[in-house]
Amino acid sequence: MSGATLYVYAIIPGGSPAPTITGIDGSPLHTVDADLVSAVVHTHHSSPYEGPDDDVKRWVLEHSDVIDQCWNQAPSVLPVSFNVIARGSEESGATATDQLRRWLQDTGEELMQRLNDLAGTSELRVEINLDTDHFSQNEPEVTALKADLEGKAPGVRRLLEKRLQKVQKQLTETAADRLYPEYRSRIAAQCQQLQDYATTQRPEGAVSVLTAACLVDSAHTSQLGAELTQIQEETPSAQIRFLGPWPPYSFVDIDAGLVTAQGQTGSV
Amino acid sequence: MADKDLTPPRSSAVEQSSAMQPTRDPGATLPDLLEVLLNKGVHLNLDLIISVADVPLIGINLRATIAGIETMIEYGMMRQWDEQTRAWVQRSLTRHLPMAEGEEVVAAMAASHYQDDFYGTWRPGRAYLTNKRLIIHRRDPAETLWQADLDAITSVESFTESSIGGEERLRLKVVLRDGSDTTISALDAKHLLSLIRKQRQLPEASATGTAATEDEGPTMNGTMWYLESFAQGAMWRGGRATLTPEGLLTWKSPMDNRPSLRIEPSQLKAVHPEKHTNPTDYAQVLRLETDRGDIRVASPDLDRWQQALGKQPEKSQEVTSGTAGE
Known part of the structure; x- marks a missing residue:
């Protein structure tokens, strides 16, 4: 060569x-x-x-x-x-x-x-997790299970704790399914494009609601930030990561892949 | 770089009342940067550019933790990657598992094979669904625990079984042409089942299923386009919609982690057909009037959707817990 x-x-x-x-x-x-x-x-x-x-x-x-x-x-x-x-x-x-x-x-x-x-855009990344323990603390099923734990022998306790964790996780997962469409549409309203991505960083003791790369008009970054502040205030058990601004790494797609093709045929 | 730099930054959730500020701190963002720079970016013309070529470029450990590769493999989403990444993944997946000419892994996930010998034991390994075979293989020590040509599979059904721990587990029963059958379990048995059926082009569960029990199916599901709103306009996105017998309508794109649409029957006020440009051959779309505002969907099966959605039981107004102000 x-x-x-x-x-x-x-x-x-x-x-x-x-x-x-x-x-x-x-x-x-x-x-x-x-x-x-x-x-x-x-x-x-x-x-x-x-x-x-x-x-x-x-x-x-x-x-x-x-x-x-x-x-x-x-x-x-x-x-x-x-x-x-x-x-x-x-x-x-x-x-x-x-x-x-x-x-x-x-x-x-x-x-x-x-x-x-x-031109004039940035990539920002938003990750919203729900802390399972905090989120489910007032659920009757959880408080009952927690009360049950008191004074139990260690073996039984371990089993009950496992069950408690499972219940907490299920409740939080259900909430995440409910919250995802809402968060997504609120965040999308501040973005030009939005792309979910899979993350391998499984949050400990938390359920991932949304992990999205956002293509944002650089001048409007603070509007997205304000929306996230709003979400944080509404949902104290939400853990929010807000990363960037980066060059638009996730939105380059010049080889007219699936996403671009959809955008072209379908944008209005 | 010190490991402590990689701890997830919970502190980025700012406790200030003004707009949350994004962080660029490499300590917080390195894993994310690694992911995008290894998987995204300009797709260069392969004739001139060598990218990953035939060299395993980076330590397997790092590569394997990136970008939910595992998850995507579990879900049979190889097609989401460019050729080179796919080639790389195929090679690393099959390094210990000989593949035939033209054989490609479609999905792989943790799985066990039930060895029905004198004792009856579950032998753990990994299920590999290729375009030719279904294989349960153990890596270390290397042993193919069970395999069958897809052509030889006459049916696959799911059934639930109580595990030793008392939990209900979904198992798959694979019946072969010679009449023999085998039982396997998998991390996401339901999904593996649908992938096998798709790959094998087998019909959905037969009505005469023996021990097989299937969840009560949805009232309707199929391809649907959803017009999603962004800061500057809206975009049609392709995906699948499901309407449950309870009247819950969900829509999910294969690119998304969860359904982007979720309309409870109590939220759906009315369904109106309306003229609107859309990616299907129809001139019309459906405008779903909900308590959160209007939602537009398109489908090659618009009439059936309209019928199914239109006959949802009208329910009295309920206050939903949502907080989206629209």
């Missing part, structure tokens, strides 16, 4: 300022430019990044720092996933730069369209 590869961080509109920081492991950054858009890259001399988890975490953070800076300087940015590397072509002898530039040239309009769509 012909020579060096290019590690790609982000796509930015043509003419945007290039990032001033360094990339992963201090790699100097440059851009590969086509007519409409540019790619932020570093020249890469090895295989994709691979290693112990702690290294990967550091690399991912350094990768995201680059995207962040692009996002702060350029009107808009399309973040590229970790470990995306462009290489040259063995057949044609084209270098990685040639290949990447051609791709930017060929898909420039589509990329620019998406960049325009995403």
